[in-house]
Amino acid sequence: SAIWPDQKETVEQLKFADKIRDKKSEHQRFIVEFDNLVVAKMTVSKAIYTTTKGKYYFNIEVLPEFQRQGIGTKLYEKMLAIVMPKNLQKLSTYSREDKKNGIAFWKKNGFKMVLRDPVSELDLMKFDFSKFQKDIDFVEQQNIKLIPLSEIMKTDENWQQKLYQLDIQIEADMPTTDPFKAPPFEKWKKSHLENPQFYPKGCIIAVDNGEFVGLSMLAKVLSDKTKMEVWSTGVLRTHRRRKIATALKVLAQ
Numbered sequence: 001s002a003i004w005p006d007q008k009e010t011v012e013q014l015k016f017a018d019k020i021r022d023k024k025s026e027h028q029r030f031i032v033e034f035d036n037l038v039v040a041k042m043t044v045s046k047a048i049y050t051t052t053k054g055k056y057y058f059n060i061e062v063l064p065e066f067q068r069q070g071i072g073t074k075l076y077e078k079m080l081a082i083v084m085p086k087n088l089q090k091l092s093t094y095s096r097e098d099k100k101n102g103i104a105f106w107k108k109n110g111f112k113m114v115l116r117d118p119v120s121e122l123d124l125m126k127f128d129f130s131k132f133q134k135d136i137d138f139v140e141q142q143n144i145k146l147i148p149l150s151e152i153m154k155t156d157e158n159w160q161q162k163l164y165q166l167d168i169q170i171e172a173d174m175p176t177t178d179p180f181k182a183p184p185f186e187k188w189k190k191s192h193l194e195n196p197q198f199y200p201k202g203c204i205i206a207v208d209n210g211e212f213v214g215l216s217m218l219a220k221v222l223s224d225k226t227k228m229e230v231w232s233t234g235v236l237r238t239h240r241r242r243k244i245a246t247a248l249k250v251l252a253q
Contacts, residue, residue, distance in 0.1 A: 003061045008223035012196055020190040022048055028082065032062075032071055039066040042075040044082055047092075049187075051179045054089030067101050076109065092177065114177050124253060132250045139206070139247040144213070144239075146251055149203035163205070164188050166212040170234030192231075196220070202228060204252045206235065206244050213239045216248035228253075 021027055025048055032040035040062040047055040060075045083091070093111065095102040139146060152159050168182040183191070192198060202218030214235035221227040230252075235244045 002063055010222045012222055016196055020187075020194070022187065024048065026086075030075065030078065032075070034066070039063045040071045040075060042079060044079050046086075047178075049181045049183045051181050052090055054087045055092065055178070056083045056086075056088060056090070057092050058083075059093055064101075072105055076105075115175060129250055129253075132246060135243040136247045136250060138243050142242060143208070144242075144244065145207045146247055147205050147207055148201055149205055149217075150200035152205055152207075153200060160189065160193065161185070162212045163215070166205075166215055166236070167192070167232065169236060170215070170232060173234065173237070174232075196222060197229075197231075199228070202252055204248050206239070206248060208239065214244045214248055216245070216252035218252050 026044075026046035028044045030042045030044075031038050040060070042058065042060045044056060044058045047057055058079050060072050060079070062072050062075075091111075093106065095106065097103070136146065149159070149163070156162070164185050167188070172180040172182070174180075182188075197219040199218055199220050204216050205212055206214030216233040217231040218228045219231045221229050233245055233249055233252075235242075235248075
């Protein structure tokens with residue numbers, strides 16, 4: 001939280017991630033302490049839901065005031081000692097453009113950027129929703145219903161499977177560094193529907209003749225009750241360019 005004050009991760013989220021982690025997953029977490037203060041941490045995990053064999057994810061974070069003291073280098077060497085004997089084929093990590101020291105460190109060690117994931121924020125108190133009412137009307141004129149998941153859950157006993165099928169089809173079309181491999185239904189159910197961030201009222205589904213064809217899924221930000229985050233927004237290929245995504249975005253609030 002000290003390193004990412006605007007993207008704080010709560011204890012509840014860490015416990016949940018540990019609870020649902022696949023038993024086949026190779027996952028290790030390390031911390032560095034100085035005078036009873038955690039000044040750095042590292043996670044190392046083998047990628048499971050990917051077609052790329054021998055791929056590992058890792059992340060190293062060091063408090064700004066403890067950077068450039070060799071801590072990150074020691075953790076990086078520790079990580080290599082773990083993954084190199086395991087038929088390593090690919091290493092993946094992440095950072096942010098304003099983390100100059102981190103980016104310089106990765107470049108120095110031969111990493112290159114392969115994917116950018118821009119983040120945008122919207123102040124709902126200042127946003128004029130009425131400007132997009134015409135798009136909502138246009139979608140509804142096509143006999144496509146825009147329904148909160150919280151309402152669908154009351155009447156459709158197959159909503160979980162239908163949401164799963166929709167979500168993995170949308171995920172398959174999103175930019176990624178590896179070919180998409182869908183998680184099994186039970187794994188997806190745990191990570192989404194049992195997640196403490198799951199918020200059915202903020203998930204709007206586009207329904208065409210009983211079929212789920214689009215969604216915009218908001219989730220709770222556990223560290224800040226005044227904010228929400230978007231897990232995903234997407235529409236099936238068969239229904240794109242019909243203003244559905246725009247209408248979903250406006251209604252998901």
